[in-house]
Amino acid sequence: MIKREFGNTGLMVSALGFGAGQIGDPATPEADIANLLNGALDAGINLIDTARGYGLSEARIGRHVAHRRNEFLLSTKVGYGVPGVPDWTYDCIESGIHLALQNLKTDVLDIVHLHSCPSNTMLHNGVIDALENAREKGKVRVIAYSGENQDLAWAIDSGRFGSIECSVNLFDQASALHTLPAANARGLGIIGKRALGNAPWRYATQPHGQYCETYWGRMNALQFNLQGMEWDEVALRFAAHAPNVSTAIVGTASSAHLAHNIALVEKGALPAEMMAQLQARYAQLGTHWPGEV
Secondary structure, three states: OOEEEOOOOOOEEEOEEEEOOHHHOOOOOHHHHHHHHHHHHHOOOOEEEOOOOOOOHHHHHHHHHHHHHHHOEEEEEEOOOOOOOOOOOHHHHHHHHHHHHHHHOOOOEEEEEEEOOOHHHHHHOOHHHHHHHHHHOOOEEEEEEEOOHHHHHHHHHHOOOOEEEEEOEOOEOHHHHHOHHHHHHOOOEEEEEOOOOOOHHHOOOOOOOOOOHHHHHHHHHHOOOOOOOOHHHHHHHHHHOOOOOOEEEEEOOOHHHHHHHHHHHOOOOOOHHHHHHHHHHHHHHHHHOOOOO
16 A cells, blocks of 8 residues: 655555444444454555544554554544533543543544534634643644635644645645645645545436536536546545645445555546646636535
8 A cells, every 4th residue: 555654743554544433333343343343454555544533443553553553643533422421522522532532542643633613612612732732741643623615724824733624626626726735735634535525426407406407517517538447546545646635535334445546546546637637627616616515
């Protein structure tokens, strides 16, 4: 698996990271989760991205791969959901880190994000202070921000974060075109999420009320010639090899899908002309499309 520098953090990350949202579903058998996580590590993926809000995800990572902790980086997200503690407070961040360390069965979290936190809250509620304090105590290596649009731009400009996570895909290129160059210039590690754009090609007609409805409309508006490739190949190679992206995360609960995604990323970047056409087509249309929320 291709490895890249994660900004100026001193960490190295695989070009494809494992998004651990789907493994939080209690309906998925534990044996399947164990095989999936260990298979990801065996294949050379060294970033697992989870969050407090992903159900059983943190606990399952701790249960099944804590014994291989020196083989991978842990990325998680905090700021909410701690019983008896108000969201987006110093105490909530501190407690969230403590619980994550317990769940993940580790002494240190490599990357901890404020998860879609509004900039006004970051400015006044002491949440960044809590992350910085945890870093000083050795509980966190890199403090990070996960979000979009103006809040993401504020986080980058603040100079207080070591990395960011935001949407980077064919159907949501706003950050890639306009925001990530600034993050890269500041030496931030960059995690691209929603690399497959929620796979809108699964639907022959507009999927009303589905998570990917907005991206389905954008996909059809692009009217792009795939040049013999499938949508998933174009999308994943675009995201994983987009300029300034350190790693692109994809979530799955299927070992077969994981192996397929790894093979696509290892094909390398899309042809330069194709990449330029995709960016130009989006720039032509995207003035009418807000960034992902």
